[in-house]
Amino acid sequence: MNLEERVLKSESIYNGAIISVERELVELPDKQTAHREIVHHADAVGILAITNDNKIILEKQWREPVRKPTIEIPAGKLDRRDGNFVDAVKRELNEEIRYEANNVERITGFYSSVGFSDEYMELYLATDLHPVGQELPRDKGEFLEIQEKTLEEAMAMVDSGEIEDAKTIMAIWYWQLKTIK
Amino acid sequence: MNLEERVLKSESIYNGAIISVERELVELPDKQTAHREIVHHADAVGILAITNDNKIILEKQWREPVRKPTIEIPAGKLDRRDGNFVDAVKRELNEEIRYEANNVERITGFYSSVGFSDEYMELYLATDLHPVGQELPRDKGEFLEIQEKTLEEAMAMVDSGEIEDAKTIMAIWYWQLKTIK
Numbered sequence: 001m002n003l004e005e006r007v008l009k010s011e012s013i014y015n016g017a018i019i020s021v022e023r024e025l026v027e028l029p030d031k032q033t034a035h036r037e038i039v040h041h042a043d044a045v046g047i048l049a050i051t052n053d054n055k056i057i058l059e060k061q062w063r064e065p066v067r068k069p070t071i072e073i074p075a076g077k078l079d080r081r082d083g084n085f086v087d088a089v090k091r092e093l094n095e096e097i098r099y100e101a102n103n104v105e106r107i108t109g110f111y112s113s114v115g116f117s118d119e120y121m122e123l124y125l126a127t128d129l130h131p132v133g134q135e136l137p138r139d140k141g142e143f144l145e146i147q148e149k150t151l152e153e154a155m156a157m158v159d160s161g162e163i164e165d166a167k168t169i170m171a172i173w174y175w176q177l178k179t180i181k
Numbered sequence: 182m183n184l185e186e187r188v189l190k191s192e193s194i195y196n197g198a199i200i201s202v203e204r205e206l207v208e209l210p211d212k213q214t215a216h217r218e219i220v221h222h223a224d225a226v227g228i229l230a231i232t233n234d235n236k237i238i239l240e241k242q243w244r245e246p247v248r249k250p251t252i253e254i255p256a257g258k259l260d261r262r263d264g265n266f267v268d269a270v271k272r273e274l275n276e277e278i279r280y281e282a283n284n285v286e287r288i289t290g291f292y293s294s295v296g297f298s299d300e301y302m303e304l305y306l307a308t309d310l311h312p313v314g315q316e317l318p319r320d321k322g323e324f325l326e327i328q329e330k331t332l333e334e335a336m337a338m339v340d341s342g343e344i345e346d347a348k349t350i351m352a353i354w355y356w357q358l359k360t361i362k
Contacts, residue, residue: 003326019297028322039200062185064219065296066292069185072295109342114246116200117220173355
């Protein structure tokens with residue numbers, strides 16, 4: 001079955017600091033046309049960072065899109081300083097939780113919300129942590145409260161709805177799978 | 182620690198069919214200011230639908246934001262016909278995979294990408310499936326290829342990168358956890 005949509009026209013709606021928005025007119029497989037709205041966003045990393053006493057490191061931070069604080073794993077966009085995803089993992093570990101990891105492993109990669117956005121995130125496991133020698137400056141406007149939780153505590157926070165961030169729930173379920181197997 | 186950001190000014194950038202975009206000027210906890218870009222999107226459901234012979238139902242469809250087909254669990258936005266999330270689950274099961282479920286259970290709820298969007302999705306388990314009596318019309322421009330996969334096949338598709346959709350990886354890991362426990 002041919003599923004491809006052919007772009008007939010593309011219009012730039014907005015070019016912002018974090019996102020850009022585009023509106024396309026596409027030809028569908030049945031030759032009808034439709035509009036598609038697309039939010040472009042940088043690639044990103046999320047990090048399941050496990051301390052040497054087997055706790056997950058979480059951050060509480062204000063998220064303006066939902067007008068409340070959320071509890072999440074360390075994460076961040078790739079930026080011009082990063083050569084690749086692993087560089088971004090190391091930078092975010094330093095900037096956000098002030099750790100270096102002797103072990104960094106890729107878990108998986110995914111589109112966050114492929115219906116309207118191209119944001120692609122890779123999820124990493126970081127273990128064998130030690131405090132950084134030299135702290136990198138945090139992004140302007142980044143205020144974080146760091147928490148460390150056991151697997152049982154983290155699972156309870158997902159069940160209660162205290163954690164309601166997709167990448168964080170993924171990381172906790174992966175950790176649980178890894179622990180059970 | 183006070184994390185709240187106070188909105189000083191808000192500007193509407195775009196009002197589309199699927200998304201709307203807003204740009205805010207906020208006051209940070211340290212009284213500095215920053216801009217926030219926010220993509221508003223309807224709430225949505227994702228469905229881990231398991232057949233009576235224990236296979237997950239997946240859909241292959243073109244996703245214009247990433248210019249390729251992706252493999253995903255059935256999902257969809259809540260619309261004006263839906264009173265609640267469970268109504269949306271039943272409608273999407275009918276429209277997309279032509280099944281009714283005798284058992285529908287909420288698994289969890291999450292923000293897809295809380296850094297820039299307010300999209301909130303609830304993930305449901307649907308089991309005890311039987312073919313629908315009356316088929317609802319699909320959305321215009323919705324072309325789907327349906328697949329059924331065992332847990333082992335689905336896990337291999339995540340590992341190989343053939344599946345790279347966040348909600349779908351979550352659903353498969355949840356299914357694996359439920360099977361192991």
